[in-house]
Amino acid sequence: MEREFKESIHKAVNDANLTGALGTFSEAYKVNRTKAYEGIDFEELRNRIASIKGHAASNLKELSAQFASAAEARGATVFRTSDPAKVREYILKVAKDNGVKSVVKSKSMATEEIHLNPFLEAAGIEVGETDLGEWIIQLAGQTPSHMVMPAIHMTRDEVADLFSKEVDERLSSDIPRLVKVARDQLRPKFLNADMGISGGNIAVAETGSIVLMTNEGNARLVTSLPRIHVALVGIEKLVEKLADIAPILKALPRSATAQLLTSYVSIISGPTPNPDGSIKDLHIILMDNRRTEMAEDPIFKQALQCIRCASCLNVCPVFRLVGGHVFGKVYTGGIGTILTAWFDELKKSEDIQGLCIQCGNCKEVCPGKIDIPELIMEIRRRLVKDQGLPLLQKTIYAVVNNRKLFHGMLRAASVVAKPLATGGFLRHLPLFLADLTDGRSLPAIAEEPFRDRFKKITQPECAQKAVFYAGCLIDFAYPEMGEALVRILNKAGIQVLFPEEQTCCGAPARYNGAYEVAARNAADNIKALLEVEADYVVSACPTCTVALVHDFSSTLKSTGQQEWLTQATILAKKTMDFSSLLKQLVDQGRVSFKEGQELGAITYHDSCHLKRTLHATEQPRELLTKAGYELKEMFECDMCCGMGGSYSLKLPEISGPILQRKISNIRSADAETVAMDCPGCVMQIRGGFDQDGGDVRVKHTVELLAERMKE
Structure with missing residues (x-):
């Protein structure tokens, strides 16, 4: 990673205000979200949303045309384009043609995506954000750090300082007082604005309607008071029917802020009267910006199921440490990484994709049922395919793909590191390796790996047999875990087999985008683990188990190595994690x-x-x-x-x-x-x-x- 990016990480994790604010919110969010979903079948709800949004993603061109026809029939003007520059130019032309001097905006990530504010300001038009969070960061000269709560990274003391400068009065951090100041400052902007610009949470093709969900009421003022309303909507917000909005309305507030519902839901179907009785000039811009291209990608198409709730950010252990100004560009967090790779360019996601730790929290809570970790893995694969691997990684993976050399080096490391080890730990490493033991001791490599100890274990002859896949850590750092597993399975009447040709599961390579390396590991292990007859393949490492059950097949498919797929499927069906297998054995009375x-x-x-x-x-x-x-x-x-x-x-x-x-x-x-x-x-x-x-x-x-x- 570039030095500047590393420095931004260091600055963020050492910012007590940032980590405190994000940490407190994250803790409360999980509890409140659980309460908000009480009595609701979340899996059934997210399946409905995934189906609705998946159907829309498969029919974007048709739904765009249907929406345009329905909206225009109701009196709106619809502009469709894939070019962000043309979106900016269209809005500026509408403004100039109508003598617009000032604009008020409700929160819109699409306008952030095309950097609309500085463009209009450069043309001499005053632009005022009216969402409280957006107004705060506009005053601070910042960009949103969160897709729903743009100023979540700021403390109320920092906000008080900002507001004090704005009104030229020393303000306390009393929240009701700060809200009153914001209301007093924003009200004249609504009344004086010539144009209101909004986004849209949902666009309904059937009726040509825009659906807005807000808590502050500012969006209603933005869309009703100015004589011109421009709605900028990404085409991924399209759904086919008005009935399709119901599950999204149910999930979005619960997933975004753990509310049962938002304060305001507005459905705009055609122009409405202005306060003076004239009819509002309504312009709806349907923006593509590579969304259709994403929909045509069989892997990334599912990202268009996102309803922009940002729940993936709220549960991410990395996001709550560094925030969106580090973990993201315009869009933040895990889903932001994916959108950046498409709406901007793949290379722009190079740094931020590395922040994903692949814990899977985001996948578990996503109401659009998007496999965000897997899509980030695919970004890594494509980056490696485009740019190749760094020399150091190439060298490491060349060693890992050579089992005898790899295992030989691990044995050698046991000897070399022995003078540095105390009590089974490496607590201090020299020179450039010192950071590796900063805050965490490392285990010393075992003097005798499990594969050597296994040969000395006397086992009973049993009718049932299980192949033990140890993985690198149990084999070379924690052989006692392997011995414990053998004792338990033997007690259950299962003889344990240990094919010595087994090697690294390939997870380190795969998680770094080196799928070709991981595919070689997969093939080597499939051959080793299936060459002996056994009832089970068991692993006491979940990462390794996931590799055997899920990753081998997907990695082989991605690299075009079809010849191993049938055997990979056979291996997956035989493989179990240790606890699940033992639970079965205990229930059967065998242990x-x-x-x-x-x-x-x-x-x-x-x-x-x-x-x-x-x-x-x-x-x-x-x-x-x-x-x-x-x-x-x-x-x-x-x-x-x-x-x-x-x-x-x-x-x-x-x-x-x-x-x-x-x-x-x-x-x-x-x-x-x-x-x-x-x-x-x-x-x-x-x-x-x-x-x-x-x-x-x-x-x-x-x-x-x-x-x-x-x-």
Whole structure:
């Protein structure tokens, strides 16, 4: 990443006002959103929205034409274009033809997208934002940091300072007083404006209607008081029928601000009378700007299902640390990264796409059912395809794709790092590697990897067999986890097999856009894991499990390696995460746990891939409870720990604060042990506690359950 971008990250994470404001909102949002959706089947609702918006995305040209015809029949003038420059020129021409001197605007991301304000101001037209948040950032000379709450990054003290300068009076940070000042300042702008400019939350092709949803009432004033109304609407806002707006009206306020409904819903169908009795001049601009091109892309088409609620920002652990001025351009956060790559250009998303930690929070809450993490992965793939890999990454992946060389280097690293290791940790690394142990110790490479220890394990002959896919961390850093898994499965009457040709699952390469490298890893592992007959393939690493179950197939498809797809499907069907398999075995009475012993309290951290992709949340909790542990849920148990694979190495300035928040939540749970199902999370959290001086045990679930298993 460029130095300037890194500096912006550093500045943001060290801005206590920014991180405090975003963190407080994020915590409250999750609780309030849950309440707002009580009694509503969110999955059914988001399926309806995805269907409505997906249908519209498949028929943009037809719906645009239908909308234009219906709106013009009601007396509106409709202008359609794909060129942002022509949008600006059209609005300026309307203004000049009508002698417009001043414009008032309601909140519109489409106008931000085309940088309309500075264009009109350069032509001598006064432009006033009237949404409170937009007015605040206009006074500050900033751009929106959030698509729904543009000034969320500012404290009320900062707003008070801005307003004080505007009215030339020292104001306190009393919110009712500040709102009154804003009302007094904005009211004359509404009354004196010649033109009002709005966006549109929804455009209905059937009736030619524009739907606006607001809380402040300013949009109604913008669209009713000035004699000219210009509505700028991206064509992705189109839906086919008036009935299609109902599910969006239900989801948008709940997802955006955790409200049951917005204060105002306006449906504008044709020109309305002006205060003087004349008929308003209504211009509706349908803007394409590569949206049709996006709709024709089979992968990115789903991004047009976005209803601009920004819930993806509200739950993002990275966004709440750095805000939208770092994580975004015009559009912010995860969805903003995708829109930037299309509405601007792919290269403009190069820095911001790297901020995504792939935790999957956004996918879980998106009412448009958009797989934002997967689309960001596709951006990475296309960037690598266009620009190639940096030399260092090429070198690393060349090693990883050579299993014998890769494993040989890991063994060598165990020997080389031995003088630096104390208590199983690397706490201080020399020279340019020092940042890697800043805030988190790293595990020392095991002197004897699991693949060597496995040969010494005596197992009973069993009718059922399971192939164990260890992954790099269990194999070379935490072999004791692998041994615990073998003991448990043996007790259940399952013999464990360990094909030595297995290698890296390819997740590090895939998450960095190097799909060709990941495809090679996939092929090598498919061959190794299927060459032995077994009933199951089991992994105790959710990231690896996701690779085997989901990523191998999609990676092979993306790289055109069709010859491995059938075997990838077979492997996916046989693969299970450890907790889900063990839950089945316990339910079948094949494994049981000791009884009658008082155990200390335990809390559980949900690993991102286990919860959000594999949907295994209750299984590990039920197993730990059956094993006799007292489970205490921690706050934000399912929020990312900051590991993100190589993310913690590339962006320690973001990974570190996320980890510290997780450690704080674990401490607040008042438990002696924290359990998790991911060796990567163990590495992150155990390393954090080592440097933090904490006495909380950090354990993989497999180790805790092995300790409690009846002999």
